[in-house]
Amino acid sequence: MSVVRGRKRHRRRTIGAVLAGAALLFVTACGGGDEPDDGKGGGSDKADTAPSKAVVTISPEDGTGDVATNGALKVGAENGKLSEVTVQDTKGNKVDGKIAADGASWTPARHLAASTKYKVHAVAKDAEGRQSAKEASFTTLSPKNTFVGIFTPEDGSTVGVGMPFSLHFTRGITDPAAVEKGIEIKTVPAVPVEGHWFGNDRLDFRPEKYWKAGTKVTVKLNLDGVEGRPGVYGEQVKTVSFTIGRSQVSVVDAKSHKMKVVRDGKEIKTLPITAGAPATTTYNGQMVISEKHRVTRMNGDTVGFGGEYDIKDVPHAMRLSTSGTFIHGNYWAPGAPGKENVSHGCVGLRDVRGGYDKKQPAAWFYDNSLIGDVVVVKNSKDKQIQPDNGLNGWNMSWQEWKS
Numbered sequence: 372m373s374v375v376r377g378r379k380r381h382r383r384r385t386i387g388a389v390l391a392g393a394a395l396l397f398v399t400a401c402g403g404g405d406e407p408d409d410g411k412g413g414g415s416d417k418a419d420t421a422p423s424k425a426v427v428t429i430s431p432e433d434g435t436g437d438v439a440t441n442g443a444l445k446v447g448a449e450n451g452k453l454s455e456v457t458v459q460d461t462k463g464n465k466v467d468g469k470i471a472a473d474g475a476s477w478t479p480a481r482h483l484a485a486s487t488k489y490k491v492h493a494v495a496k497d498a499e500g501r502q503s504a505k506e507a508s509f510t511t512l513s514p515k516n517t518f519v520g521i522f523t524p525e526d527g528s529t530v531g532v533g534m535p536f537s538l539h540f541t542r543g544i545t546d547p548a549a550v551e552k553g554i555e556i557k558t559v560p561a562v563p564v565e566g567h568w569f570g571n572d573r574l575d576f577r578p579e580k581y582w583k584a585g586t587k588v589t590v591k592l593n594l595d596g597v598e599g600r601p602g603v604y605g606e607q608v609k610t611v612s613f614t615i616g617r618s619q620v621s622v623v624d625a626k627s628h629k630m631k632v633v634r635d636g637k638e639i640k641t642l643p644i645t646a647g648a649p650a651t652t653t654y655n656g657q658m659v660i661s662e663k664h665r666v667t668r669m670n671g672d673t674v675g676f677g678g679e680y681d682i683k684d685v686p687h688a689m690r691l692s693t694s695g696t697f698i699h700g701n702y703w704a705p706g707a708p709g710k711e712n713v714s715h716g717c718v719g720l721r722d723v724r725g726g727y728d729k730k731q732p733a734a735w736f737y738d739n740s741l742i743g744d745v746v747v748v749k750n751s752k753d754k755q756i757q758p759d760n761g762l763n764g765w766n767m768s769w770q771e772w773k774s
Contacts, residue, residue, distance in 0.1 A: 423501035425451025427493045433507035440485055440511050440596035440604065441549070446477040448495035451503065453477055455494040460487050482553065485596040485604050486513040511596065514604035518542035520574075520592065522611060523661070523762075524742065529616045532581040533659040534743025535762055536590055536611075543571040545600040550574070553605065555591040562586070567772045569759040579769045581745065582615040584635065619744045621736075623698075623718050625653055625751035628709050630718070632736070640739075642732045643709025645701065645719040651676075652753035653716050657765040658691035660698075660744045663737065665726060669697070676715055686726030687737035691718075691746055692761040698746055700726055700733030708732070718748070 426449040431438050438444075446456050452474025458466040466489070467480040474495075483489065488510045495503050520538035524530045536556065544550050547568055556564045556576055560583065566576045582588075589612045594605030623630045625646035632640040647653035667688045671679040674695035686700035700722025707713045708721045720733035728734060745765070758764045764772060 421499075421501065423451065423495075423503040424497040424499075425449070425495035425501070425503040427453070427495045427503055427505035429491050429493060429505055429507040431507075431509045433509070435509040437512045438483075438509050441482040441598060444479055444483065444489075444491075446491060446493050448475055448493075451495040451497040453493060453495050454502070455492075457492045458489055460484070460489055481593065482549070482596045482598075483511050484608070485511050485606070487511050487596075514602070514606075516542070516603040517606045518544075518594075518599050518603055519605070519607050520594065522590075522592075524613050526611045527613065529614045529741065531660065531741040531743030531745065532584060532615055532618045532620070533657070533745035533762070533765060534582070534613075534615070535575040535577040535659075535764055536588065536613075537575045537762055538573065540572045540574070540599070542600060542603050544568075544574075545571065546598060547571075547574070549597050550594065550599050550605070553592070553594045553597045555593070557589045557591075559587045565773050567764060567767070573759070575762070575764050577764055577772070581618070581620070581765075584615055584618045586615040588613050588615070615743075616741055619740065621744070621746050623653075623746060623748045625712060625748060627750070628711065630720075630746075632739070640735070642720060642736060645704065645707040645710075645714055646712040646748070646751055647714050647716040647753065648712050649752070651715040653712075653714070653718060653748055653751045654692065654696060654753050654756035654760075655748050655751050656756040657763060658696065658746050658748065658756060659762040659765070660689045660691065660740060660742050660746065661762050662690035663740070663742060664688045664690075665737070669695075669699075671715065674715075680715065684724065686722050686724070687720070687733040689737065689740060690761070692756060692763065694760050696756075696761070698736070700731065700737075718746070 428447040430445040431443055453470050456468060456470060456477040468477050470477050488508060490508045492506050518541045520540050522538050524534055551566055558564065562578045564576050564578050566574050568574050592607045592609045594607040597605040599605055617635055619634045621630055621632045623644055628644055630642045630644045631638055667685050668683045669685045670681045688697045688699035690697055696716055698718040701719035702722050702724045704713050705721060708719060720736055722731045722733035726734060755766055756763055758767045
């Protein structure tokens with residue numbers, strides 16, 4: 372019995388020693404923080420809690436109204452660098468922009484829309500990486516005078532290879548660079564496209580050569596808020612897309628009284644024509660079909676010929692110039708096409724009154740033509756048509772066009 376009691380006492384001493392050792396270990400581990408901190412160890416969190424030295428600046432100030440759409444919005448950073456800038460309207464539409472390489476400023480990529488509230492959120496970091504943020508809201512001006520661009524061709528249309536994208540503005544533009552910056556044109560396949568101003572109210576875009584058949588063109592008009600002239604602002608935001616159809620270029624020879632129709636590089640038809648009479652010759656040059664009318668009235672009074680003619684039912688008429696040059700059906704001089712020039716400057720094709728006969732040359736050409744197709748006139752005893760007389764900018768060299 373004494374042996375058993377002796378073993379129990381020894382076991383209690385062993386367990387007690389273990390517990391005491393564990394307690395000592397616990398005290399030692401928890402007491403590690405009692406050593407003095409020299410400020411170099413990882414235990415200090417002073418750098419994380421100190422305020423950032425960076426200061427974000429936003430102009431205009433929060434709550435400002437009647438803000439200019441261009442040049443007024445400025446975001447900057449002092450004693451630090453911008454790391455994030457977001458500008459968006461109340462619908463969530465963001466304004467693209469770029470932070471400068473030195474991080475000191477952010478610049479919007481485009482003008483702002485008029486009559487719109489914007490919210491700005493910006494973040495900057497100081498040299499230690501500590502962040503500072505600022506927000507502001509402002510509203511842009513509501514213009515009293517506005518302009519729009521009336522464009523051709525129509526959205527979703529298929530047009531010929533000569534068709535430019537043409538804009539006619541309802542007010543004269545005195546800051547063309549600002550307007551051009553608000554227009555973006557993309558093509559598939561990609562091709563360089565340049566704009567050219569005719570006066571201060573018309574802007575046409577085209578590539579160096581005729582469009583390639585099948586090209587898809589997308590134009591984004593972001594003119595809302597563009598100050599086209601002092602106190603006059605654009606109000607358009609629209610995307611226009613059109614497709615270039617097959618290639619068709621027709622060559623009218625005023626001397627031989629014939630027109631060759633070339634489609635996709637192959638001659639598909641030769642048609643007899645009558646061009647302008649010796650006293651009323653037809654312009655030479657490249658002309659683009661801009662309108663099509665199955666029947667239209669032609670009155671000499673509207674184009675400076677007095678009462679020399681007034682034909683109320685001209686069939687299969689397609690406009691080639693603003694000044695009144697058409698290629699159209701001619702039923703009143705059926706013997707002229709292919710033999711002599713008798714028109715007042717138009718190109719005439721044999722036709723019947725009412726244009727009902729689909730076998731007539733004028734009917735065939737009308738049915739096989741697109742707005743945007745090219746008609747080239749040569750060997751006429753007249754000057755070359757002016758580039759702005761219709762959609763006829765192809766009569767300028769590429770260098771002239773770009774200048």
